[in-house]
Amino acid sequence: MARPSKLAGRARDEALEALKAAGWTHDAGADTISRSFRFKDFSAAFGWMTRAALAAEKLDHHPDWSNVYNRVEVSLTTHDVKGLTELDVKLAEAMDAAL
């Protein structure tokens, strides 16, 4: 898959608005989006992580994430372009859909 370019202009504004409405936070300095997920227990958390991992592998785009028991902290950005791309939006949407 060709590497997408950094989101800009109206497409970027609209994407960020939708992500924020869905519960994601945008760090403007690092140009990352992040979200904290909380589950019933470790099994539920890791079950979701597994579905998210399959989505990430399919997109060939991977999260920075950490897990402690029932909590998962996710941060997304596209290191190649040092900022957000369509891949981050797609992975965030896939993670939300996997809930």
Place this chain on the structure above:
Amino acid sequence: MARPSKLAGRARDEALEALKAAGWTHDAGADTISRSFRFKDFSAAFGWMTRAALAAEKLDHHPDWSNVYNRVEVSLTTHDVKGLTELDVKLAEAMDAAL
């Protein structure tokens, strides 16, 4: 499973010695053990995480861990007793065995 008590004395010294020989680092202040794992790619990293998650669930003892692409950082301790117990040793051994 009854909560094990904090490792102490000779059992603790021997356990820490074996863990260090296997590549784990002991943080004496926090009384945690940690290890960085590196894999071929995300698929290999997450495959190992899945095996480690099954072992964690079986022990009913879970890691603090983070993943970025092919790297996984693991930190183990037993929050209930604010220190290392037999459960941490068993989970570390299971993680190493899952490599």
